[in-house]
Every structure is written in C-alpha cells, then in structure tokens.
Amino acid sequence: MATALAQGVARREVVVEAAAKQFAKHGYDATTMRNIAASTGILPGSLYYYFSSKEELFAAVHERAINHICTGVVKAINPEADPWTRLEQASRGYLDAMLNSSIYASLIVTEFPRRRSKKLRERLIADRQRFEQMFVEIIEELPLARGVDRSYWRLALLGMLAWTYVWYKPSGDPPGVVAGKLVSLLRDRTAA
Incomplete structure (x- = not known):
C-alpha cells in the first residue's frame, strides 16, 4: 500500500x-x-x-514556483543582520531563485491573475501575497525618510526585481550584484 x-x-x-x-x-x-x-x-x-482540471494543475505549478522562490529568499536572509542587509539578501535570494530557474520565473512573471477565473485568480494572488509578505516585514523595519510610502516603495523594488527576468543576461553582473544595485537605487533616494 x-x-x-x-x-x-x-x-x-x-x-x-x-x-x-x-x-x-x-x-x-x-x-x-x-x-x-x-x-x-x-x-x-x-x-x-x-x-480535476487544467486550472487546478496550473495552481499547483504556480504554488510550486512561489515556494521555490520563497525558499531562495529565506535561505539568503541572515535574520541577525540589519534591515538593509536583510533586504539585499532577500532580493539576491529572489533573483537567484528566479533567474536560475527560468521555468518557474516565466510562470510568475508572465501569467497574470486578472486573466483567470475568480477561483484561480484568488489562489494566485494568495501565493503572491505570501511571497510579498517576506518583503513587507523587512521593509517595515527600514529607516526610510519621513513621508515615504512603504507600500509603493515595496512595489517599486519588487517590480524592478521581477523585470530582470526580461532583460537579464548571464554574461552580465551576477544576480547578487544586480539585486544590490537595485536596492541601492531606492535606498540612496529614500533612506532617512
């Protein structure tokens, strides 16, 4: 059995x-x-x-893709580090997991929930929120300048990181360097 x-x-x-x-x-x-x-x-x-359906199968694949990326983020973070370092580590973990597994990355970056049934859309959004929550927690601890909207800040960073899937070339900077540069772009203009 x-x-x-x-x-x-x-x-x-x-x-x-x-x-x-x-x-x-x-x-x-x-x-x-x-x-x-x-x-x-x-x-x-x-x-x-x-x-039971292609939709259910896609939901399982999407969940696996999110789990793969979440695992990469968690493994990269030193919980004892300061918030800026943890954010760079999380960003590096995200890019390493995404760029070194293009199958999963393409599913997350190119398949948009709004084009799907309500049931599937809710599942995909829940997966995405679980992933984003890791960044929410770190960004809440960042010493940002007064008046900086942390939600938009997070969305800007995650958008920049996700877009690397489109333009990244393995012959260029490694994912960790790219992640550090993208975090620095926002940090240099918004840190307290």
Missing part, C-alpha cells in the same frame, strides 16, 4: 514538472492537458486522477 502511495506521489510530481515546462513554453492558454499528458507518457484521461 505504501509503495502504491509513493508511486502516486511520484507520478503527481512528474505531472507538475511536465506541466510547468509546457506552461512556460506555450503559456497557460495554449497548453492543453493532452500536451502535458504527451510529455509525461501518461494517458490524457489519467491526468484527471491527479488534477
């Missing part, structure tokens, strides 16, 4: 990984359950044993 359960879990993981690659390559709308099944060797109807 335990072996069958382990095989089921392993097969589910194969489906999620294959779906991630298909969604990254073709986008949500152009990817079909048949595409995903073909890339796994599983019969198309058998996919529905693991996921």
Whole structure:
C-alpha cells in the first residue's frame, strides 16, 4: 500500500514538472492537458486522477514556483543582520531563485491573475501575497525618510526585481550584484 502511495506521489510530481515546462513554453492558454499528458507518457484521461482540471494543475505549478522562490529568499536572509542587509539578501535570494530557474520565473512573471477565473485568480494572488509578505516585514523595519510610502516603495523594488527576468543576461553582473544595485537605487533616494 505504501509503495502504491509513493508511486502516486511520484507520478503527481512528474505531472507538475511536465506541466510547468509546457506552461512556460506555450503559456497557460495554449497548453492543453493532452500536451502535458504527451510529455509525461501518461494517458490524457489519467491526468484527471491527479488534477480535476487544467486550472487546478496550473495552481499547483504556480504554488510550486512561489515556494521555490520563497525558499531562495529565506535561505539568503541572515535574520541577525540589519534591515538593509536583510533586504539585499532577500532580493539576491529572489533573483537567484528566479533567474536560475527560468521555468518557474516565466510562470510568475508572465501569467497574470486578472486573466483567470475568480477561483484561480484568488489562489494566485494568495501565493503572491505570501511571497510579498517576506518583503513587507523587512521593509517595515527600514529607516526610510519621513513621508515615504512603504507600500509603493515595496512595489517599486519588487517590480524592478521581477523585470530582470526580461532583460537579464548571464554574461552580465551576477544576480547578487544586480539585486544590490537595485536596492541601492531606492535606498540612496529614500533612506532617512
């Protein structure tokens, strides 16, 4: 019984990984359950044993992508460091995780929740908020100049970091250097 359960879990993981690659390559709308099944060797109807719909499968893939990036952020942070250092570390962890795993990055950067059903949109937004909360907590501790709106500050930083997916070239500065420069751009103009 335990072996069958382990095989089921392993097969589910194969489906999620294959779906991630298909969604990254073709986008949500152009990817079909048949595409995903073909890339796994599983019969198309058998996919529905693991996921009731393409939407549910995409939600699982998106959650995995967010978890991957959150893990990268958490691993990069020294909780004993000052807030500016922790922010640079979190930013570096985000870029390292995103730029070194383009499949997951493309899902987060290019698939916008507003184009999806309400149920899927709520799930994607909840994933994103869980990720952003790590930055909210650090930014709340930053010594910013009076009158600086921390919500917009956070959105500006996260937007700059996310956009690196579009322009980053591995032959340029490493992700950690890019993260430090982007944080500095905001810090130099808004620090108290």
